Amino acid sequence: MTQADSAQPRDGSDLTRPAGLDLDHWGYRHAYRSHFAVRDLSLSIPAGQRVLLLGASGIGKSTILEGIAGILGDQEGALRVQNAGASGGQPVEVEDADGGVTRGRILVDGQPAGVVGGRVGLVLQDPDAQAIFQRLGDNVAFGPENMAVPREEIWRRVEESLCAVGLQDLQLTRSTMHISGGQMQRLALAGALAMEPGLLLLDEPTANLDPDGVHQIVGAVRQVLDRRHSTMILVEHRAQPWMEMIDRVIVLGLGPVEGQEGRAGGDGFRRTIVMADGTPEQVFSDRSLDLAALGIWVPDPYKGPADQVDRISSRPRLGEDPRSTSGDPILETVDLAVGRDGRAIASGINLAFHTGEVTALVGANGAGKSTLSMTLAGLMEPVSGRVVASAELVGGDGPDQPMADGSAPSAWKSTDLASRISYVFQNPEHQFARGSVLEEVMVAPLRTGATEEEARERARSLLKRFNLNQYASANPYTLSGGEKRRLTVAAALAAAPRVLILDEPTFGQDRVTWTSMAQLIDSLRADGICIIVVTHDMDLVKALGARVVRLVPGESVGRSSRATVCASARREVGQTPVTAAAQAKTAPEGGRDVPDTVVLPVAAMNQRDEPPRMSSRSAYIASINPAFRLLGAFLTALPLLISLDWVSATVALGLELILLMAAGFTPWRIVRSAWPIFLGAPGSALAIILYGKAGGATYWTWGMIHVTQRSVDLALATALRILAIGIPAIITVLGIDATDLADAFSQVLHLPERFVYGGLAGLRLFSVLRDDWTALAASRRSRGLGDENRFKAFFPQAFALLVLSIRRSTTLATAMEARGFGGRVERTHARISKVSLRDWCYLSICLAVPVVALTVAGLTGAISYFGN
Numbered sequence: 084m085t086q087a088d089s090a091q092p093r094d095g096s097d098l099t100r101p102a103g104l105d106l107d108h109w110g111y112r113h114a115y116r117s118h119f120a121v122r123d124l125s126l127s128i129p130a131g132q133r134v135l136l137l138g139a140s141g142i143g144k145s146t147i148l149e150g151i152a153g154i155l156g157d158q159e160g161a162l163r164v165q166n167a168g169a170s171g172g173q174p175v176e177v178e179d180a181d182g183g184v185t186r187g188r189i190l191v192d193g194q195p196a197g198v199v200g201g202r203v204g205l206v207l208q209d210p211d212a213q214a215i216f217q218r219l220g221d222n223v224a225f226g227p228e229n230m231a232v233p234r235e236e237i238w239r240r241v242e243e244s245l246c247a248v249g250l251q252d253l254q255l256t257r258s259t260m261h262i263s264g265g266q267m268q269r270l271a272l273a274g275a276l277a278m279e280p281g282l283l284l285l286d287e288p289t290a291n292l293d294p295d296g297v298h299q300i301v302g303a304v305r306q307v308l309d310r311r312h313s314t315m316i317l318v319e320h321r322a323q324p325w326m327e328m329i330d331r332v333i334v335l336g337l338g339p340v341e342g343q344e345g346r347a348g349g350d351g352f353r354r355t356i357v358m359a360d361g362t363p364e365q366v367f368s369d370r371s372l373d374l375a376a377l378g379i380w381v382p383d384p385y386k387g388p389a390d391q392v393d394r395i396s397s398r399p400r401l402g403e404d405p406r407s408t409s410g411d412p413i414l415e416t417v418d419l420a421v422g423r424d425g426r427a428i429a430s431g432i433n434l435a436f437h438t439g440e441v442t443a444l445v446g447a448n449g450a451g452k453s454t455l456s457m458t459l460a461g462l463m464e465p466v467s468g469r470v471v472a473s474a475e476l477v478g479g480d481g482p483d484q485p486m487a488d489g490s491a492p493s494a495w496k497s498t499d500l501a502s503r504i505s506y507v508f509q510n511p512e513h514q515f516a517r518g519s520v521l522e523e524v525m526v527a528p529l530r531t532g533a534t535e536e537e538a539r540e541r542a543r544s545l546l547k548r549f550n551l552n553q554y555a556s557a558n559p560y561t562l563s564g565g566e567k568r569r570l571t572v573a574a575a576l577a578a579a580p581r582v583l584i585l586d587e588p589t590f591g592q593d594r595v596t597w598t599s600m601a602q603l604i605d606s607l608r609a610d611g612i613c614i615i616v617v618t619h620d621m622d623l624v625k626a627l628g629a630r631v632v633r634l635v636p637g638e639s640v641g642r643s644s645r646a647t648v649c650a651s652a653r654r655e656v657g658q659t660p661v662t663a664a665a666q667a668k669t670a671p672e673g674g675r676d677v678p679d680t681v682v683l684p685v686a687a688m689n690q691r692d693e694p695p696r697m698s699s700r701s702a703y704i705a706s707i708n709p710a711f712r713l714l715g716a717f718l719t720a721l722p723l724l725i726s727l728d729w730v731s732a733t734v735a736l737g738l739e740l741i742l743l744m745a746a747g748f749t750p751w752r753i754v755r756s757a758w759p760i761f762l763g764a765p766g767s768a769l770a771i772i773l774y775g776k777a778g779g780a781t782y783w784t785w786g787m788i789h790v791t792q793r794s795v796d797l798a799l800a801t802a803l804r805i806l807a808i809g810i811p812a813i814i815t816v817l818g819i820d821a822t823d824l825a826d827a828f829s830q831v832l833h834l835p836e837r838f839v840y841g842g843l844a845g846l847r848l849f850s851v852l853r854d855d856w857t858a859l860a861a862s863r864r865s866r867g868l869g870d871e872n873r874f875k876a877f878f879p880q881a882f883a884l885l886v887l888s889i890r891r892s893t894t895l896a897t898a899m900e901a902r903g904f905g906g907r908v909e910r911t912h913a914r915i916s917k918v919s920l921r922d923w924c925y926l927s928i929c930l931a932v933p934v935v936a937l938t939v940a941g942l943t944g945a946i947s948y949f950g951n
Contacts, residue, residue, distance in 0.1 A: 092466065101130035101312050102202060102281035103717075104151060105190045111146055111156050114182030120146040123354040124184065125332070127200065128213035130192075133315045133328050135363070138335035141563050144318045145208060147282045151316070152205040152899040153197015156185030191282060201230035201903035202282030206288050210268040213898040215844045216822050219262070220255030222270060224913035229903035236915045237277075244273040247303035249296060252448060256696070260854070265292050265448020272300060274344045274902060276307050283307070289319065290591045293447045293619050299707060304328070304566060320593050323382045332366040334359035336377065351714040378593030385519045392622045395605045406648075412457065413438050413476050413613050414504075414582055416490075420466035421451060421458045422639050427466040428454065429685040440579065441604065441614040443624045446634030451685050452617045452790050453586060454632070459615065460506040460584050460945040461492025462861045472815065476503050476581050489786075501867030502531040505575035509617075511567035512560065513858045516868060516879055520546065520562070520570060521555040527578035529869030535799070538577075545573040545578045549603075560886060565596040572603065577866065583607060584615040589623050631680040701746040701758070709819045711922040712829035715929035716812040722933035723808055728947040729796065729932075731940035734802035737809050738932045741768035753810065756817060768802035800947075808934075811929075823916070830916040837905060842894055848888070855887050856880070 110122035121143035149155040189196040227237045248269040289297040301324045338356040359366045367385035381390040412435035420430035428451045446450045457463045472490045517523045528538035546552040549569045699705040780795030825843040828834045940946040
């Protein structure tokens with residue numbers, strides 16, 4: 084046992100003290116990469132300091148945070164080699180199990196990073212990939228469980244953390260599949276805060292949040308830091324809301340490697356250097372440092388004239404110049420209601436969109452901005468009402484022939500949609516359909532009737548415009564985040580659409596890439612394209628002079644019992660709830676920069692309650708331990724496999740039906756729950772009647788078909804046995820929550836926790852990938868690929884899903900390690916998986932059914948062993 088192991092008390096208190104940090108010539112090269120993402124970086128951060136880490140996109144900030152969290156590289160191996168003196172005192176390079184190379188070392192309180200599980204809390208950029216379990220509360224509890232925090236303390240931390248990040252109105256049992264991206268971001272932070280780590284690492288934790296959400300997140304972090312005095316390292320492009328708690332600002336850049344100053348090779352011979360290091364006042368007031376060129380947003384107190392965000396376009400907004408209102412709208416809505424699964428979250432929507440106009444859809448996370456925009460794009464069906472395209476947008480099949488599919492975008496074929504309305508998704512990887520950047524941009528022109536040469540010429544022109552021509556032969560997945568986003572916009576524009584819808588186009592951008600994107604959008608407006616932007620970025624709205632459609636949730640109703648706890652937590656950090664009425668009265672930026680604002684009421688998220696899902700229609704079966712329910716299904720089924728006669732199958736089936744009805748199932752509910760079995764049993768029986776073992780009297784013969792007494796008996800026995808085995812197996816197992824089953828496997832059956840919870844996380848990943856499949860299908864429709872032969876279209880979409888699954892699996896594993904999973908302490912469990920006398924009685928009943936059935940068959944002489 085190491086010193087780090089022995090130092091950890093079971094309650095995890097030692098893990099929450101402030102942590103000091105040292106990076107000694109540290110660097111990391113990802114597997115299969117020729118250059119180091121970070122190289123020769125040395126830093127020392129004392130315990131309790133709050134640091135803002137800045138630098139241009141791609142400088143390696145996320146890599147640094149993952150290295151500090153101990154989930155990247157072999158820190159212990161590097162320290163062992165260096166301590167052995169084999170390096171002669173020079174930084175050593177150690178290859179890890181993934182093929183990456185670590186150089187130098189990272190120490191947290193003198194120990195290699197990652198040795199003490201739970202000592203460091205990390206919030207990653209991708210919030211969706213950090214949800215490990217299906218239920219919201221279980222995700223927050225996961226970190227404290229891995230730190231061996233006592234059970235009663237775990238749930239206190241869960242409640243406080245959810246309140247701190249503004250998720251108090253969502254049930255602990257709510258599915259993570261049914262919350263928005265912004266709420267997922269808050270959930271990821273709540274999971275880290277619940278660990279109360281000594282070192283908190285935040286990688287753009289507010290990049291996908293509305294302004295009120297940013298306020299809540301900053302307040303939540305401040306509350307934890309003030310109470311625990313934890314060390315913090317923050318990576319955030321927009322640092323203004325955080326500045327009151329920042330002690331130190333570190334700006335990173337690139338410099339030559341010693342001894343390689345005159346050698347060519349680009350970043351291959353560059354090392355990570357500290358360009359500025361000091362207090363916020365010292366760094367942001369240093370005019371010799373070109374922060375704008377580094378892509379850094381200067382906080383308000385330190386802004387000079389060159390740092391202000393000004394209006395990019397001189398074109399008047401709709402309503403500012405009477406001439407701008409001339410002409411009919413190119414797209415409009417008539418009494419539109421939008422939502423998912425037939426449930427409207429907003430109705431009575433009447434909006435008009437014009438060419439050469441930018442409209443910004445803004446509002447709180449989960450308000451329904453993406454739902455509205457996808458409905459406008461023809462990628463979702465309206466709940467009611469209509470989206471109407473103008474005659475100019477619809478066009479015609481010929482010079483004098485109108486379109487046969489009408490003016491509703493959702494009714495258009497995908498090839499028609501691609502040439503009229505293009506949608507750029509928030510996740511660029513949902514849109515990739517080809518193996519090279521050039522081919523990616525050629526997709527839409529080819530699908531909308533252009534020749535190969537025309538498509539290639541148009542694609543090359545767009546790549547040059549978007550500064551991507553040097554990557555023409557590269558795989559789209561290998562581009563940086565900003566380059567991927569520009570590529571998706573170029574691919575959308577390649578079909579020359581009249582309407583372009585962009586979902587969070589400036590998400591996670593530094594100032595340089597943000598400015599490029601804003602200028603691009605303005606140039607598209609100048610080209611006469613109607614632009615609709617889904618965004619939280621009010622600087623973008625201001626710069627573009629966009630018309631604003633603001634989705635405002637209704638007043639909170641049915642607040643949970645946690646409201647009192649949360650009100651107390653808000654008072655501690657000086658937070659006050661922002662009501663919908665207040666939001667409706669006060670436009671963003673005080674109404675000065677966005678006077679043309681339409682307020683659109685939507686259902687409040689806390690009115691979209693999701694009642695706890697029952698684990699069974701029967702209260703008795705629901706009360707049984709999940710592991711015992713699974714074992715009971717096996718005990719009922721396995722003994723019946725030793726014989727193949729109709730008597731034992733009939734007796735077993737009769738007993739099962741009686742027991743299930745006694746447990747609360749009606750005959751119709753049994754049929755509905757196990758309908759695949761009722762379809763499969765007759766099919767199997769028919770096959771055996773026609774082609775089964777012949778014997779006894781012959782009833783009918785035709786070619787290879789011989790219907791005999793023996794085949795009829797076998798068919799009847801087989802059908803009854805399928806029903807007897809399948810019905811209880813499905814009904815007793817149906818509805819078991821995967822997390823409850825994993826807890827039972829771990830606590831009751833004592834299976835390895837890495838196997839159990841790794842598999843559980845994989846099950847949740849399948850749900851995410853199902854949504855990815857839906858997004859991929861919508862993206863392909865938007866790009867003109869939705870009308871392909873289904874068999875032909877399946878494989879490219881399946882390959883894209885495979886790539887996404889690999890990337891998501893890697894991030895999920897990283898998120899689990901960041902929550903202390905797989906550490907060297909014995910986990911506690913937030914939920915107790917109990918075993919009672921009722922569970923043992925249930926197993927006895929399950930075993931009694933086949934025993935009685937086989938005994939009756941034996942006593943009557945009807946038993947026929949399988950294979951006889």
